[in-house]
Amino acid sequence: MQYSNLHDFLQADNAALAKGPVAMIFAEDDVELATTLRHHRQLGFEVTIAFMEPRYDLPPDLREKTIRIDFNPRLEGALQSNVNALIAAAPGQWLYYCYNAEYLFYPFCETRRITELLAFHAEERRDAMLTYVVDLYAGDLNQWPLAVSLDDAYLDRSGYYALARRDAENDDHPKERQLDFYGGLRWRYEEHVPQERRKIDRIGLFRAAPGLKLRDDHTFSDEEYNTYACPWHNNLTAAIASFRTAKALKSNPGSTFDIKSFRWHNSMPFEWHSRQLLDLGLMEPGQWF
Template sequence: MRHSSLSDFLSVATSQLSPKGPFALLFIEDDTEVTSTIDHLKKSGFREILAFAAGHLLPEDNDGLHLIEADVHKQDAFASITTEVIKLFPGVWMHYCFNAEYLFFPFCETRNVRELIAFIVEERRQSMMTYVVDLYSNDLGKHPNAVSLDQAHLDKSGYYALARFSEDGEALERQLDFFGGLRWRFEEHIPWLRRRIDRVGLFQATKDLRLYGDHTFSEQEYNTYACPWHHNISGTICSFRTAKALVSNPGSMYEIPHFWWKNSAHFDWHSNQLLELGLMEPGQWF
């Protein structure tokens, strides 16, 4: 189903989308790996995929895909659009990502996202923290846009966290600012407000919930990495987005000959690798 504008889609969304969910909101910024991103979302078990993009970037119609023309390059467009969808579907679980980004969670090869959500609900949680793991090609000569599924690499170390503080200077409980990957190694090319890699990658919509441009939510408990009584399951969003930006932005494209370093590792496209590297954890899900 194709919609000519965001307002057109929002006016009929409640009659066209299954209220059961879960939804995947995909923001298509360019034509890189759009098909593989959609295929990954389908394989993960999302019942509805909402693709937002300029008209010429929207893929062909197919089952389970809703195509919405929207200006995704407008500042914080992903946040404002997600918030509008949240308003219409309180109670529905949602995930948002950009093209060339892939959600992974423990045991995702044998369990789908609906089973994951059932476990999270049993833990009395309404969100799951994810960490954006930068992917990049090890050979920019062969892959000048830094994207290659076959030659995808990631950093196996160099990740850290700092305390997160409220506007009053108080340390926030069970909230941290996480850093690492290309945004850490090439931080001179990344604005300070864009360096964090933590993202609430899976959440349940509730009345009055808002998503902000820094990838945090208005409900503070959503921004926590664990509940008060034990660690919770977490996931990763394996993403070529930062690598693409670094090789295309004028301020950095001539300064970076390659992304390879001693702590680069080939990405196996399997959750076991991410678990072994400590980039996500199963919590109590065995």
């Protein structure tokens, strides 16, 4: 199932979106694209849409299970416009988006499907879930020059912090229940990362609604979607384990020669298990046990 653009898909098979939840995977290249798709299918996403260049191929086990839409990652605003078009086409449906070489983890994801998570979250009258983008990186850059290795993956065990999110339209007062989160490689190598791209928070899981728009800073036009919790107690949060920053830093000529290794005294092997992320405080179970 391959379409030249999202409009063609919506015209031909809009009914597919009714199954939900829907995972949108945006491929900037083909690095670990197949493992990204398999990971999210195993979590229980009923529909997986791969936005990818036509020149890339998928393994046989994914070809019939994945909706392919031609996508040019070099076009400015391409992700934002496609997400917003899908929001308009699927009101009420739970959606998720990420890039290739990114992997969603949520509390107890080894034994509970994404549909169970979203059902509980909806019962708490929440329409969006905060996700922290946790940087992964290969431990040995000589062996893995792109900094991507599932078998040799590391993450930072500390160095994460949050600042109040200021409201420019309200004399820079802090926004209610909104914070800007920082840490990981974007913090350690901030001299190579534009200031507007240093945050690690993303509203990765959300329910489509009429008029809702994704903005270019990974926040939404409805401010309640951008909150980390409801007013009365803490809510579930999730994490997206991501090689994207490490890959970019080692692919960029302006930074690659300055980085001999991403490992430091606060590095630890990534265990590919939600328990580790919970123990490090990188996601929150809320009232879900």
